[in-house]
Amino acid sequence: MKLKPKLAMYWAASCGGCEVSLLNVGEKILMVDRVFDIVFFPCIADFKYKDVEALSDDHIDLCLFNGAIRSSENQELAELLRRKSRLLVAYGSCAHEGCIPALSNLTTAADTLEAVFVSNFSTANPGGVVPRTTTRVPEGDLALPLLYDTVRALDQIVRVDYYIPGCPPEPPRIWEALEVFVDAFVGGAELPAVGSVLGATDLALCEECPLERNEKRVPRFFRPHEIVPDPKVCLLEQGIVCSGPATRGGCGALCPRAGMGCRGCYGLLQGVVDQGAGMVAAVAAVLGVGSPQEEESAIEQTIERATSSIVDPAGTFYRHSLAHSLLRRRRPSITPNEADEGS
């Protein structure tokens, strides 16, 4: 009997939603179980770090790695699993682009520890105790992993073969992506080019969004609670920030269908370097400035008025992609308040 390909799934700095998304493929999960031998999957199986360490290099055929790299422990596991895996997949937005945990790159680890443990509203901590990597207790030493200042995507730590985007990936797309590997491992089909994004389209989310576009322009933007949108019409054209134009399709435009703007969890478009820059372009396009008849000062005024109606462009346009963006992070030496003044 032919040996079954070996599968691993691991979570680093993550919420567990990626595991749930995989379980939400429904009965197809039984197919995953039939096709693959699970060799490491802390969420559902008993294998330990020690067991992974004992495997020969490249022993794991396919490793689905979710979660960002936020601590020394996350990094150690990323490096270990890279060594042991033939194919390493960045599964979900955190591993793909940093996602919500990478919003921490707008602050520092020291400020985070201070906010959570020292100046926190409900914490009594007159001694200013913060968790340390080593603590001596009466019975011995206790260790904690080091929290990094900068949260990174998986491919900023190790080489990554494929990407499955989404926060979390949507179950029908997950199954599509897994079938690519099943076909390759079981049916002998050729694997896609290294670096491919699987379980997503190559087009912008707008291409699969059912909301009507009318090439309408807006004078300013509204926050979600400031306007009741027409449920049939493109949100961006109603002045609601929606990252659809700068985001890869694949999810089925679930958020716009529910009347809420896309926040870009499927990541940047093919061939684009920076998702936030893509959003700036999309926002500028809906403002419709830049026609040859307009005075430059008038254009600037329109842009000024419009952009000031977008609160927190960094946290909105880069909601899921900060680790990978051109911004990368706020310089640690600058406090958030000082930097705000400069932006």
Place this chain on the structure above:
Amino acid sequence: MKRITIDPLTRLEGHGRVEIFLNEDGEVENAYFIVPELRGFEQFCVGRPAEEMPRITNCICGLCPEAHHIASAKALDSLYQVDPPPAVKKIRELFYSAFFVLDHATHFFALAGPDLFLGPDAPVAERTLLGVVRKLGAETGKQIIDARMRNGHAIQLLGGRTVHPVAALPGGWSKPVTEEVRKEIETIARANVEFALSALELYEQIVLSSGANVALIVSDDYTDRTYSMGMVDSRNRPNFYDGLIRVVDPDGGEYAKYSPRDYRDYVEERVEPWTYLKFPYLRRVGWDGFRDGPASGVYMATPLSRLNVADSMATPRAQACFEKMYETLGSKKQNGRYQPIHHRLATHWARLIELLYAAERMVELATDPEVTDPNVRARLTAIPCEGIGCVEAPRGTLTHHYWTDENGVLTKVNLIVGTTNNHAPIAMSIKKAARSLIKKGVVPSQGLLNRIEMAIRCYDPCLSCATHTLPGSMPLEVAIRDSRGIVIGRVAREP
């Protein structure tokens, strides 16, 4: 001093570890429950617009994003000082009830199920959801998967997405419920009631019919007499969406009943340098270390504690089951209400009673004519400043507290999350189980590992629910080290 390390304890807020120290006599000197992870939402949410919080805080937990979504929505109501239209409150609670059914049902069968239906000493290979299904039959297995899928569908219909829903707005909900959707949800809700009743029946038939099981539930190894916390309505009945926080002392006397916005008067958190998770306790009772009793501020916030603080249940079938549980476990009525149950293993039974309540409540809301009212937006006029929102998450009372500038941009955030409430009780349960199981000369065995797991599992610590539809059990390894940390023995659970 000899050290026993259990690492990794996965499915405990992602990453967890236990360190047990043995003294010269081979008895447990101390045990530490360590959480080596911190993502720091309190800090990186500063600077974000408050209305984005229901979508950002979803990502605290992919297993219970609905709890954060709704707590956040309520914090935004409070921030903008707005009372949402009736349909909004009902849609949110309907959505939340579907989530409770999904979460409780799958935890009960997939995670706790193997211990309950197969017993703690069943072979490791059997102690999975597949083992449970083999014991209970394929039909039951299908019912469990169906329950999960249909409630996931209900959550998407109401909230836009299954994992990380998006519909919450300050004072509102992004889309009304159509009659077509309402009918679909009503069908789902009715199926949930049947499912909950059959789950309780199974529990009685298989778990309670055995004297050994009942003896284990009430054994001292799994008992800690702490305070209990839970949200109640105006008649002191549990409500997961809204109400006052009630705390009862270990003997069942009402210690406090307060509005969630006054939480700081009652709850305080302690920092230890050896873990990234804090330890909440009752402020006025005070922190007295990892111990139980009325002089220690340690409290639990779990399905069991929510029933402990209740005078009764708000729905008829859940009420009957509530009475049965307290009578069966020997609780006496005092001043018209049952005395609290402190046996941690009874939490599973309490979870099923809550599941039934959530299903019955879901039917009530799905058949409420107001739920399809198209008015799902409130007009916001107040200048935002500070807001507090609170719900009962499956794993405990969940509080979101936001401060903003006058533009609604966050300047400070505080979160006390469900599992965090139970941090000290979990640590105590681990220590107690370890103390009773590890005695001089006794070599830690597979059975020991599972019994320690059971002490942790009662609380359904957050990330554990990821396994709800798959076979699996908590990976555990005990390494026995000498005082210099050299491994001198190792016990791993059988693969």
